[in-house]
Amino acid sequence: MKRLVLCLCLIAAPVFAVQPDEILDDPALEARARELSQGLRCLVCRNENIDDSSAQLARDLRLLVRERLVAGDTDEEAVAFIVDRYGEYVLLKPQSGGSNLILWGAGPLMLLLGGLIAVVYLRRRSRSVEGGDASLSDDEKARLREIMKN
Template sequence: MKRLIATFVILGCLALPSYAVNPDEVLSDPVLEERARDISAGLKCVVCRGENIDESNAAIARDLRLLVRERLTEGDSNEEVIGFIVERYGEYVLMKPNRSGANLILWAAGPVLFVIALVSGGLYLRRRAASRDGSASLTQDEEARLKELLKDEL
């Protein structure tokens, strides 16, 4: 019984790379199919966030997979296929967006904000340490007032 379960687990793990691509979508030419898989791995499903179109079971992902294969069979290059889909759906469909134009701001925002936070934190800590050193000594008026308040409390 344990061997049977282990066999099913192993077979299930071997079937994982097939993703959501249906048998009727697979091209008969293995070279074109490999190109389609490479392109699909770089295209994000617009419904399922974080999944490429090969992994997604959404209807739009199926349409995109078919569109990729259709464009490849018409003779388009990988760049032309990606360009066509980006033109139609926008850069949102790219798993790795371009690092140019408005996207450059988004790529740079994280590191820039991190550096600003580090500098701000360092300045805050420096000011706090400086204020602690200066507050240890009270003026004579402050000491007299403090003694007066403490006498009233007792």
């Protein structure tokens, strides 16, 4: 029985991340806060959103989101405030514009560049083997026979 309770607690652990004292009285604001929290990264846990994380910093971010919403910010303003304060890394899905275009395009560009370098290298290598003088001179043949006898 204890194992069953422990398993249920481990499975439901993310449910306990948002504490009852964080929940807003207004259900509409709370729903907006939950929706915004799904797109914000916990800076301690890295790949969890702040609603699923029980880290203290995630709690601070949840409270900050709710504080901004209660203050009258729109969803975009609240997220912009947090991004300005913590950097774009706090977004689980980073923006795909501006300087991030370099990062988004660097991977495919490097793959194409690597493929191009490999093709050029392989073509040059095959030409050097085919076009090179593969036959030995008479002196080289004699030396080879001498080495092979020993």
